[in-house]
Amino acid sequence: MDKNAILDRAKEYITKETNPLFSAEVEKLLTAGDFTELEDRFYRNLEFGTGGLRGVIGGGYNRMNTLVVKSATQGLAGYLLKAVPGKAAAGTLKAVIAYDSRHYSAEFAEASALIFAANGIKAYLFSSLRPTPELSFAIRYLGCDTGIVVTASHNPPQYNGYKAYWNDGSQVIPPHDQGIIDEVNAVTEIKEISQDEALRRGFLEIIDREVDEPYQSMVKSRLFRPDLIKAKAGEVKIVYTPLHGTGAKHVEKVLGDLGLKVITVPEQREGNGDFPTVAFPNPEEAAALDMAIQLGKKEKADVVMATDPDADRFGIAVPDKDRGRKAYTLLTGNQLGALLADYIFLSLNELGKMPAKPVMVNTIVTTGMQKRVAASYGVECIECLTGFKWIADVMRRYEQDGSGKTFVFGTEESYGFLVETEVRDKDGVSAAALTAEMTLYWRSLGKSLLNRLDELYRKNGYWQELGISKYFPGPEGPAIMKGIMDTYRSNPPAILGGIKVTGVRDLARGSGELPASDVLQFFLEDGTVVSARPSGTEPKIKFYATCCADVGKGGLQAAREEAARKLEAIKGDINRVIGN
Known part of the structure; x- marks a missing residue:
């Protein structure tokens, strides 16, 4: 896109954006003549992909802001009106909106609710932060036709996002995803209404405990051994962190109701879009749990738990006596x-x-x-x-x-x-409750979670995994990622990590019951599987490898060493291709 086109799009955006903070950002860039930054903000529209939106917060068509969110919701509303014509005609369509602790999440959620209301679709809007799994639950519980959660999950603070759901409580898939994308791309006019008018006309309803309490009751009902918990709850101490997100309300309430002692990291309990105590608010990252683990050591916790900002992801660290009296091991997903x-x-x-x-x-x-x-x-x-x-x-x-x-x-x-x-x-909330019960169960049999994991390894082989992510931001990023995938497709490796590749599965056109997706898988002679796919929500390409080593006579340690050697060699081959 040439310079004049970029400048024209920037000026057009300013006339459409109703949030003065975002429009002022773009005006400042125009005044400064910062074309590099303007190009990144306007060379494309932030793509409404198969899961919704995710991007850096800021002014511009390639950013997360009020105008982009309104356009997306207008497209979703337009699709819903066409997809369910009977309910549209009867005026009985309903949507529910939740949001997390990220910057502008509340503003984006309210803007979305009012767009639905302006289109004659009743909107239920949570009064404050709520987890993604509760949004999914609310769609089914309230009988809604669609739902939105404003979140960027575990991304860094500068991001926000928008996930769209269908009437069964799941994120949209074909044919609805493409239908919504087409409607979003075709939006030329955004219908709007004030909050006062939406409330007065019954098209907006603020919700909280009427969904909170049924959701919490459901989570508790999914446990297997309530009597065990009641009898032995005092024997397990839990340290928990919501990583400045939405999880504390439900995790504390559910586990507390069960009689379990939960100590929440005080510095990370409240929602905060700056995520001031962590570099990445992601329970997959060991560093994100550092503060919780330190508190766990102090309190002699039996398990350290963490949920990500929208509380759909859940991770734990557990005491590891083999590594020292106060060592904790972060379990992988x-x-x-x-x-x-x-x-x-x-x-x-x-x-x-x-x-x-x-x-x-x-x-x-x-x-x-x-x-x-x-x-x-x-x-x-x-x-x-x-x-x-x-x-x-x-x-x-x-x-x-x-x-x-x-x-x-x-x-x-x-x-x-x-x-x-x-x-x-x-659902990180229900996973937390079940993990607490599981910890108690194995404790009652004299075992830790690591003891049980080792038993599973001895029975099923020692399995270890590898993940590699490479970011390609900017206008040239998509082409670079496509080039990497094209290279692997046109010239697939015969050997990875010194192990012969015996099969390749390309899902570009689907395979069996699997729909088409930009994924390549390489099956190695020893049973190792290596997969490659560009992310659907971020400018990065991801590689996964999972391999198994026979425990056999050498024992677990020898199997661990063998698996680590294999994965390190595979990692080297991948890094040479992607430039890590």
Whole structure:
């Protein structure tokens, strides 16, 4: 896009943006003649992708701001009016909106609610910060046709985002995703209404405890051993951090109601979009849990828990006596997912509640260990694309196809877990409650979570995973990422990490029951799987590798060393291609 076109778009944006802070940013750049920054803000529109929006906050069409959010919501409203014409004609369409602690989340959420109201769609707006899983629950509980949560999940402070949901409580997938994208791209006029008028006409309703309490009750109802918790709750001490996000309200309430002692990191308890105590508010990052682990050491906690800002992701660190008296180990999402799968299946069997055709769902980049754990309990493990919306899609399919298959657990490697059907997205609150119960259960048998994990390794092989992310920001980023994927497609490696590649799966056109997606997978001779995909929400390309080493006679330590050697060699080969 040439310089004049960029400048014209900047001037046009100023005339449309109603938030003076964002328009002033662009005016300042024009006055300063900062074309480099203007180009980055206006060379494209921030893409409304298959999951919604995510980007850096600021003025411009390629930023998260009030105008971009309003346009997106107008497009979503327009699609909804066409997709459900009967309810549109009857005036009974409904939407619900939640938001997290990020900068401008409350403003973006209110703007979205008023756009729905202006289009004749009743909007339920949470009165304050709420987790993403509660938004999913609220859609189903209130009988809404769509929902929005304003969040950028675990991204750095300068980001915000916008996730769109359909009437089953899951993020939108085909055909709705493309239909919404088309409507968003076609928006020329945004309908607006004031908050006073929306309230007066009944198109806006502020909600809080009428959804909070049923959600909390549902989470508690999904536990297996309430009597065990009641009898032994005092034996487990929990340190928890919401990482300046939305989780404290529900995690503290649910675990407190169960009688569990929860000590929340005071400096990280309240919502704060600056995330002042962490570089990245992501429980996958060991550094994000540092403050909680230090408090855990002081309090001699049995488990340290963390949720990300919108409380859909959940991670834990546990005491590791092998590393020292006060050492804690951060479990990976794959490890915690395997432990939860094992505990859920074991409990269903012990309590006589295992359905006739149980199904666990995980993603194609999740550890193969979970499939072995599931098989050991007679549970079928179904793979889907990366992203919890695809796990929800499998749930929906089995509810409708008459197969008799029953969803019992869903998980993905990036700290996502779902133990209930009332929510159709990953749920850090319910994962926290179940993990607390699981910790108590193994404690009652004289074991720690690490003890049980080692038992699973001895039975199923030692599994270890690797993740690599490379960012490509700016106008040239998409082309660079496409070039990397094209190179792997046109000239796939014969060897990765010194191990022969025996098969390649390219999902560009779909494969079997998996929809089309920009994903490549390489299957190695020893059973290792390496996957590559550009992120759908950020300017980065991601690589995943999962490998297994036989525990055998050498024991766990030898297996750990073997897996680490394999993954390090694979990492070197990938880094040479992407320039890390």
